[in-house]
Amino acid sequence: MEQKGELVSFRPDIKVVDCTLRDGGLVNNFEFSEDFVRDLYKANVAAGVDYMEFGYKASKEVFKVEDYGKWKFCDEKDIRAIVGDNDTDLKISVMADVGRTDYKKDIIPKSESVIDMVRVATYINTIPAAIEMINYCADMGYEVTINIMAISTASENELDLALELLAAQSKASVIYLVDSYGSLYPEQIRRLADKYIRIAEKYGKRVGIHAHNNQQLAFANTIEACTIGVSYLDVTMSGMGRGAGNCYTELLMGFLRNPKYRISPVLKFIENHMVPLKKAGVVWGCDVQYMITGNANQHPRTAIAFTGEGRTDYDNFYTQITSYE
Amino acid sequence: MEQKGELVSFRPDIKVVDCTLRDGGLVNNFEFSEDFVRDLYKANVAAGVDYMEFGYKASKEVFKVEDYGKWKFCDEKDIRAIVGDNDTDLKISVMADVGRTDYKKDIIPKSESVIDMVRVATYINTIPAAIEMINYCADMGYEVTINIMAISTASENELDLALELLAAQSKASVIYLVDSYGSLYPEQIRRLADKYIRIAEKYGKRVGIHAHNNQQLAFANTIEACTIGVSYLDVTMSGMGRGAGNCYTELLMGFLRNPKYRISPVLKFIENHMVPLKKAGVVWGCDVQYMITGNANQHPRTAIAFTGEGRTDYDNFYTQITSYE
Numbered sequence: 176m177e178q179k180g181e182l183v184s185f186r187p188d189i190k191v192v193d194c195t196l197r198d199g200g201l202v203n204n205f206e207f208s209e210d211f212v213r214d215l216y217k218a219n220v221a222a223g224v225d226y227m228e229f230g231y232k233a234s235k236e237v238f239k240v241e242d243y244g245k246w247k248f249c250d251e252k253d254i255r256a257i258v259g260d261n262d263t264d265l266k267i268s269v270m271a272d273v274g275r276t277d278y279k280k281d282i283i284p285k286s287e288s289v290i291d292m293v294r295v296a297t298y299i300n301t302i303p304a305a306i307e308m309i310n311y312c313a314d315m316g317y318e319v320t321i322n323i324m325a326i327s328t329a330s331e332n333e334l335d336l337a338l339e340l341l342a343a344q345s346k347a348s349v350i351y352l353v354d355s356y357g358s359l360y361p362e363q364i365r366r367l368a369d370k371y372i373r374i375a376e377k378y379g380k381r382v383g384i385h386a387h388n389n390q391q392l393a394f395a396n397t398i399e400a401c402t403i404g405v406s407y408l409d410v411t412m413s414g415m416g417r418g419a420g421n422c423y424t425e426l427l428m429g430f431l432r433n434p435k436y437r438i439s440p441v442l443k444f445i446e447n448h449m450v451p452l453k454k455a456g457v458v459w460g461c462d463v464q465y466m467i468t469g470n471a472n473q474h475p476r477t478a479i480a481f482t483g484e485g486r487t488d489y490d491n492f493y494t495q496i497t498s499y500e
Numbered sequence: 501m502e503q504k505g506e507l508v509s510f511r512p513d514i515k516v517v518d519c520t521l522r523d524g525g526l527v528n529n530f531e532f533s534e535d536f537v538r539d540l541y542k543a544n545v546a547a548g549v550d551y552m553e554f555g556y557k558a559s560k561e562v563f564k565v566e567d568y569g570k571w572k573f574c575d576e577k578d579i580r581a582i583v584g585d586n587d588t589d590l591k592i593s594v595m596a597d598v599g600r601t602d603y604k605k606d607i608i609p610k611s612e613s614v615i616d617m618v619r620v621a622t623y624i625n626t627i628p629a630a631i632e633m634i635n636y637c638a639d640m641g642y643e644v645t646i647n648i649m650a651i652s653t654a655s656e657n658e659l660d661l662a663l664e665l666l667a668a669q670s671k672a673s674v675i676y677l678v679d680s681y682g683s684l685y686p687e688q689i690r691r692l693a694d695k696y697i698r699i700a701e702k703y704g705k706r707v708g709i710h711a712h713n714n715q716q717l718a719f720a721n722t723i724e725a726c727t728i729g730v731s732y733l734d735v736t737m738s739g740m741g742r743g744a745g746n747c748y749t750e751l752l753m754g755f756l757r758n759p760k761y762r763i764s765p766v767l768k769f770i771e772n773h774m775v776p777l778k779k780a781g782v783v784w785g786c787d788v789q790y791m792i793t794g795n796a797n798q799h800p801r802t803a804i805a806f807t808g809e810g811r812t813d814y815d816n817f818y819t820q821i822t823s824y825e
Contacts, residue, residue: 182685360507360755361686361720362727388716390751395686395720402687425788426715429795430685442815445788450812463750463770470754487775490767 176369179404185433188381188406190225193424196246197228197270198409198416202459203452205230205244211448212246212257215412220263221440222428226292228268229254234277254289266291270322271312273297273305278312285316292318295347299329302337306345313346320349320383320407326367327358327472338371342378349381349407350374354396357389357419357469361399368400383407386422388414388461389469389478393422398430412441413449418475418482419465458482463489471496501694504729510758513706513731515550518749521571522553522595523734523741527784528777530555530569536773537571537582540737545588546765547753551617553593554579559602580614591616595647596637598622598630603637610641617643620672624654627662631670638671645674645708645732651692652683652797663696667703674706674732675699679721682714682744682794686724693725708732711747713739713786714794714803718747723755737766738774743800743807744790783807788814796821 180186195215196207212229219227230246238247245253249269261267267290271278282293293312297305305321313319321341326334341350352371354364364384371382384400386393386409397408410427414420425445428438464478467489473496481492505511520540521532537554544552555571563572570578574594586592592615596603607618618637622630630646638644646666651659666675677696679689689709696707709725709732711718722733735752739745750770753763789803792814798821806817 391716391719394716426791439815442818446812446814487771489771490764493767
């Protein structure tokens with residue numbers, strides 16, 4: 176494996192993608208204040224962040240509008256209420272889950288939209304449906320990425336085939352390595368990133384990483400992947416995200432050397448919005464129960480429930496999670 | 501750089517060193533309850549931890565006894581009150597700072613002591629004094645390690661000379677790579693660990709790692725160092741330690757594959773002692789101010805003061821820390 180770039184220089188292919196509203200929305204049901212969203216947008220612009228993901232483009236047939244905050248659906252008018260025509264260098268992204276997005280209805284032509292990029296999220300068994308969706312969005316004029324979730328429970332062979340298929344047949348420009356369960360160690364991330372890059376490069380595509388912090392490895396895995404050539408790096412303010420959360424924006428801003436990135440707007444945003452959010456009782460971040468599910472390579476839903484119940488009987492939880500019964 | 505060992509097997513040279521009382525003592529002035537210390541000892545024995553560090557062997561001339569909890573001084577009788585003759589596989593360690601230990605008075609012959617290992621901590625400019633102290637302790641019958649602190653601000657050439665000197669002239673059996681400021685990234689840790697190992701191996705010595713969590717990299721740096729051959733791995737329960745704290749015992753226990761290590765006693769200890777300690781207001785762990793000093797390669801004392809004052813004006817702090825004035 177070859178190292179790409181060095182600690183004192185920077186690679187122009189690197190893009191920072193803020194997912195605070197999207198992954199953080201899974202913590203608070205997408206109920207962010209207007210001030211929060213507006214200031215986050217301003218902070219991202221000022222910090223030189225490349226993409227800001229506003230949320231999901233979820234199907235209003237599958238999900239009831241009244242059950243969620245607006246960023247679950249990302250209506251064009253709601254994004255425009257924050258960004259106007261977005262006359263900035265920051266690009267705007269939304270996530271669209273395979274099978275949970277009415278993309279033929281809700282993804283309008285890029286020429287009419289302020290959205291720049293659609294990130295399609297798929298499991299490995301829905302790749303053909305993902306390819307249809309990717310190519311539809313690409314043909315509508317968007318940049319498209321593909322996030323393959325839960326790969327730590329897929330077979331290596333299945334993953335190889337999925338990557339080849341996506342690289343060869345989809346119009347996605349970026350393939351994302353996603354550590355859904357926060358179960359992967361840096362040496363595994365490097366090996367996987369190397370695999371993704373070798374396949375993606377053959378087809379002129381880039382690779383991204385979306386890490387989870389179950390084992391306090393989200394930042395480490397992100398920069399290790401970056402060091403060997405991964406370009407798109409997902410972060411959230413104070414690591415806000417489902418369960419153990421994500422790679423912290425403030426940590427990545429300290430690591431990157433491109434002078435266009437500035438940490439001050441991030442620190443100000445944290446002080447003004449993330450500290451009050453935590454004080455108000457919104458809970459995320461690495462804790463023992465997430466280490467346990469991460470280490471066991473399991474979905475964190477049991478750990479999220481454990482957190483919600485205010486439990487601290489970690490050893491009982493460990494026994495439950497690792498039981499074969 | 502060669503990888504030593506694999507994710508599914510284990511290396512018998514690996515030793516886990518619990519530093520909860522010693523590094524955690526820097527958070528609460530070594531004021532641990534008897535129950536805490538006794539249960540920690542039992543948990544370490546049950547978990548298969550290799551060494552438990554009880555605290556410092558600090559000079560009673562330099563430090564007033566009434567100003568600290570007893571584990572600042574680790575009197576023989578106080579350790580024996582917990583462990584008796586320590587008829588277990590767990591070995592007992594104390595730390596002794598160069599210039600702050602009356603070692604000729606306070607380090608008694610090993611044959612009369614329940615202590616197994618003395619860990620000498622030195623800055624790079626006190627290495628000759630460290631060698632005297634190391635060899636004195638080794639001649640008294642102890643295993644001895646040497647921890648060189650604050651290497652991230654030393655020159656590479658100075659470090660090379662220090663390592664050669666310690667390896668050739670000291671009777672220490674382990675040389676510790678210490679990331680005092682939590683400023684080092686995994687790629688730097690791997691390179692440094694490789695350097696330490698090459699020099700140590702020539703003289704039949706092992707290498708250890710003591711990481712800090714300023715940038716949420718303590719666990720990542722510990723396992724990365726381990727993967728390329730570092731043997732002695734420092735951890736603390738829930739990462740308790742000065743400022744941002746250390747590598748979490750519970751994370752490392754999940755990573756190691758040696759069947760002698762058991763995570764359950766660790767989880768029970770956390771539930772019974774670390775959760776109440778945090779609830780009582782004892783504060784440590786990664787936070788924005790520690791990321792900032794770690795990223796700036798500075799001692800965390802300013803961040804500790806910032807924490808103590810309950811401040812959250814991170815951007816002001818960043819400006820202060822990075823100012824050249």
